[in-house]
Amino acid sequence: MTDTRARMAVLVRADVAAHIRAGRLDDDIRRLLRVTTATIRDVRRQSGVGHRLARGFRPRSLEEAFWGSVRHLPDGHLLWVGDVTADGHPYVQVGKHLRSARLTAYRLAHGRAPHGPVLPWCGLGLCVDREHLLDRHARDVLAVALTALYGDTP
Numbered sequence: 001m002t003d004t005r006a007r008m009a010v011l012v013r014a015d016v017a018a019h020i021r022a023g024r025l026d027d028d029i030r031r032l033l034r035v036t037t038a039t040i041r042d043v044r045r046q047s048g049v050g051h052r053l054a055r056g057f058r059p060r061s062l063e064e065a066f067w068g069s070v071r072h073l074p075d076g077h078l079l080w081v082g083d084v085t086a087d088g089h090p091y092v093q094v095g096k097h098l099r100s101a102r103l104t105a106y107r108l109a110h111g112r113a114p115h116g117p118v119l120p121w122c123g124l125g126l127c128v129d130r131e132h133l134l135d136r137h138a139r140d141v142l143a144v145a146l147t148a149l150y151g152d153t154p
């Protein structure tokens with residue numbers, strides 16, 4: 001097994017465990033994470049949370065809701081598989097509160113609020129990987145650096 005495949009196998013199990021903690025049902029986990037029933041059963045056995053305890057997505061914290069709504073991809077993206085608004089913005093719900101998934105990812109990664117909107121630069125619109133999201137400040141810094149390197153191109 002290559003390092004990449006071994007690493008993905010670990011990440012997939014971590015994703016399944018996070019979805020289990022957030023209360024997701026086996027059918028939903030299979031659909032959202034594209035894993036087999038055997039994998040889910042295996043991770044449930046290890047985490048001690050049997051499928052009879054699953055009550056559907058009812059996260060107890062924002063962090064639990066976030067990690068219960070993502071899927072690691074082999075090329076380094078963190079795909080949002082949770083809810084999306086009608087105009088395409090990923091969001092997370094804890095109790096009655098709706099939060100932007102990108103904002104949540106940024107806060108979890110940096111421990112502070114971003115400057116301005118947070119957007120993925122990697123080309124995958126639903127990516128919420130901490131390294132793939134930039135706030136306005138980071139985009140401005142990047143723009144200055146790119147202009148210094150390549151000149152002022154439109």
Ligand SMILES: [Zn+2]
Pocket residue numbers: 076077078120122123124127128129132
């Ligand atoms: Zn990405």
